[in-house]
Amino acid sequence: MADAAVEFLLNNLKELMLHEAGHLMHETAGSVGKLESDLLHLQAFLKDTVKVRESNERIKLMRKEIHDVVYDVEDIIDAHVAKNKVAGRNSRFYTQLLSKHQSELNLHSIGHKFGPRPPGKEKKVVGFEDVTGCLIDRLTERADGLDVISLTGRFGKTTLAWKIYNDPEIILKFPTRIWLTVSANFIEKDIFLRILDHFTTLDADMRAKNGDELAEIVFEYLQMSTFLLVMDDIRSIPAWERLKKALPLKENKSKVLITSREDSVGKAASKPRPSVPLRAFVPEESWELFRLEALGKLECPPQLVQVGKKIAYDCHGVQLAIVIIGGILYELSYSNNVDTTRRNWLKVSEDVNSYLSERDPQVRMTKFISLSYESLPHYLRPCFLYLGLFPEDYEISASKLIRLWIGEGFIQQEDSHIPLEEVGQNYLKALIRRNLVKALKFRADGNVKTCQIHDTLRDFCHTEAATENFLQEIKLNEQEERVPPISERCRRLSIHSDCKLYISSKSLTPLARSFVCFSKEPDDDLSVKDITNFIKAFKFLRVFEVQALTLKDIDSDIYNLIHMST
Known part of the structure; x- marks a missing residue:
C-alpha cells in the first residue's frame, strides 16, 4: 500500500502548492516541486515491483522504506498546514532522502486512464443442479416437526442458498420467507428483531426488549406461520444454540435452511438427519462458469478453448477462484484481437499454474486473490x-x-x-x-x-492493509480493560464495537487520518469531555464517520480538525 500513500501525498502536495503559492518562498517552492517529481518516479517503481515484493527481500525493504518516508513527509505537510507556516528545511531534507532512493533505483513515470468499458456479463447461476434438486426435495417434503437442513462448505454455499430461496417452487410452498445473514459477531437481539420485522411493527417498546424476551416473541410468531427461514453463515455450534431457542422445533412443520463453513455445525443443526456438504465443481461446471466470468457469455472463440479449459480446471473446482481469475481475464478479453487475448490468457495460465504446488487450499486461494489484486490499476x-x-x-x-x-x-x-x-x-x-x-x-x-x-x-484486504499500517480494526466490549496495542503510524481506525469505550480509553493515535465507527447501539452520545479527548487524539483527522452516535454540545475545538471532510 505504499503506492496508495504516494498517490495521496501527491494530491496533498498539489493542494499545498495551489493554496499556499503566495506564501511559499522561492527556494522552498522549488523543493516542493522537486519532491513531487521524485514521488512520481517512486510511484512508478512501486507499480513495477508489486509482483516481486515477496520474493525479493531487497525490493521488499525498499518499499517499506519508501512507505515510512512518505508518511513522514505527509505528517510534515499536514503540520505546516495546521500551523500555517512552511517547514522548508524539513521539506528539503525529505526531498534529499527521497532522491537518494531514486538514485538507487531505475525508475520511470507513469499515468492512468479509464479505457473502454466491456459489455455486461450474462447473469446465470451455474452448476450444482444435483445439490439444488436434493435441497428443494428436502425443503418441500413433509416432516413431523420443524425440519432443519444444513448446507456446508467453504465457497459457493451462499450463492446456492440464494438460488433456492428464490426458486418458484419454494416461493409457492412458503408464504413467509426470511433471509438472515448471521456472520461471526452477530448480536441475538439484532437477529430476532430482523425476524420480527416480517411480522409486526418494530416500535420503541419492542426495540427496548432484551434478546431472551425477543426470542419468546419470535417463537410465538413463527409457531403460527408456515415459513422458510434461511440462516446464512453460522460459524459455530454455540452460535446455533443461541439462535435455535427462538425456533418452534416440535410444533411447527416449517423449514430452516442454514449454511456454515464448518461441517460440525451442519451436523449438529440438522441432527439426526445428515447435513448436505457442498462439493467442488466438476470440470464441465468449472468451464461453464469460467466462460461466463472471463467472456461474459458462453460462446468462446476456438483459439481460446484449450487455454481457457486449462485455467478453469486448474482452479480445482473452487467457485471463488474461477470467479476471481475470470474477473482478471474479463478486463483483458475486451479486444477484437483474439491473438492478443490468447496471449493474455496464456500469461495468466502460467501464474495460476505456479500456485498449484501449494497444497493448502486457503493459501492457494489467497494467492489467486493476490494475482487479481496485483493486476489492478494502482489507483484501484x-x-x-x-x-x-x-x-x-x-x-x-x-x-x-x-x-x-x-x-x-x-x-x-x-x-x-x-x-x-x-x-x-x-x-x-x-x-x-x-x-x-x-x-x-x-x-x-x-x-x-x-x-x-x-x-x-475481506480477509485478504485486512492482511494486506495491515502490512503497512493502512488500516487497523478494533473490537472492544465492556469486559476489556484497555484498547489493544495500535501502531503509532496507523492511518485508519475501524471501530467494530462501542465507540464510546474506545474514545473514553484516551488511546492516542495522533497520525491517524480516518476514524470510522460501526457501533450497533442506537442513541449513543458523546460528552464535551469525550469530544475534547477525541480531538486531542486525532489532530490530523480527514474522515470522521460514526454510526448510531449523536454528538451533543459540540466543543468549538472540533472545528480545528483542519482536514476533516466527512
Whole structure:
C-alpha cells in the first residue's frame, strides 16, 4: 500500500502548492516541486515491483522504506498546514532522502486512464443442479416437526442458498420467507428483531426488549406461520444454540435452511438427519462458469478453448477462484484481437499454474486473490483494500463508500467536468467487473446502490492493509480493560464495537487520518469531555464517520480538525 500513500501525498502536495503559492518562498517552492517529481518516479517503481515484493527481500525493504518516508513527509505537510507556516528545511531534507532512493533505483513515470468499458456479463447461476434438486426435495417434503437442513462448505454455499430461496417452487410452498445473514459477531437481539420485522411493527417498546424476551416473541410468531427461514453463515455450534431457542422445533412443520463453513455445525443443526456438504465443481461446471466470468457469455472463440479449459480446471473446482481469475481475464478479453487475448490468457495460465504446488487450499486461494489484486490499476488498489474497513457481511452503501473514498483522497479527478462522485461510481463498477466486489442493489439510473465483499476477500484486504499500517480494526466490549496495542503510524481506525469505550480509553493515535465507527447501539452520545479527548487524539483527522452516535454540545475545538471532510 505504499503506492496508495504516494498517490495521496501527491494530491496533498498539489493542494499545498495551489493554496499556499503566495506564501511559499522561492527556494522552498522549488523543493516542493522537486519532491513531487521524485514521488512520481517512486510511484512508478512501486507499480513495477508489486509482483516481486515477496520474493525479493531487497525490493521488499525498499518499499517499506519508501512507505515510512512518505508518511513522514505527509505528517510534515499536514503540520505546516495546521500551523500555517512552511517547514522548508524539513521539506528539503525529505526531498534529499527521497532522491537518494531514486538514485538507487531505475525508475520511470507513469499515468492512468479509464479505457473502454466491456459489455455486461450474462447473469446465470451455474452448476450444482444435483445439490439444488436434493435441497428443494428436502425443503418441500413433509416432516413431523420443524425440519432443519444444513448446507456446508467453504465457497459457493451462499450463492446456492440464494438460488433456492428464490426458486418458484419454494416461493409457492412458503408464504413467509426470511433471509438472515448471521456472520461471526452477530448480536441475538439484532437477529430476532430482523425476524420480527416480517411480522409486526418494530416500535420503541419492542426495540427496548432484551434478546431472551425477543426470542419468546419470535417463537410465538413463527409457531403460527408456515415459513422458510434461511440462516446464512453460522460459524459455530454455540452460535446455533443461541439462535435455535427462538425456533418452534416440535410444533411447527416449517423449514430452516442454514449454511456454515464448518461441517460440525451442519451436523449438529440438522441432527439426526445428515447435513448436505457442498462439493467442488466438476470440470464441465468449472468451464461453464469460467466462460461466463472471463467472456461474459458462453460462446468462446476456438483459439481460446484449450487455454481457457486449462485455467478453469486448474482452479480445482473452487467457485471463488474461477470467479476471481475470470474477473482478471474479463478486463483483458475486451479486444477484437483474439491473438492478443490468447496471449493474455496464456500469461495468466502460467501464474495460476505456479500456485498449484501449494497444497493448502486457503493459501492457494489467497494467492489467486493476490494475482487479481496485483493486476489492478494502482489507483484501484487502495479503494479495494479500503473495503476491509467494513464488518463481515456488511451491506455497504455505495454513496457512503464513494464519499469515504473522496475524503481519503483516493479518487482522482482527471476531467473537471466529471464530478468526483461519478468517477467513484466508475471505480466501484471496475471492482465489480473484476468480481472483487458484489453489487447487491442498483438505482434507477443503473448505478450501484449497495454492495458487499466476500469474507475471504475481506480477509485478504485486512492482511494486506495491515502490512503497512493502512488500516487497523478494533473490537472492544465492556469486559476489556484497555484498547489493544495500535501502531503509532496507523492511518485508519475501524471501530467494530462501542465507540464510546474506545474514545473514553484516551488511546492516542495522533497520525491517524480516518476514524470510522460501526457501533450497533442506537442513541449513543458523546460528552464535551469525550469530544475534547477525541480531538486531542486525532489532530490530523480527514474522515470522521460514526454510526448510531449523536454528538451533543459540540466543543468549538472540533472545528480545528483542519482536514476533516466527512
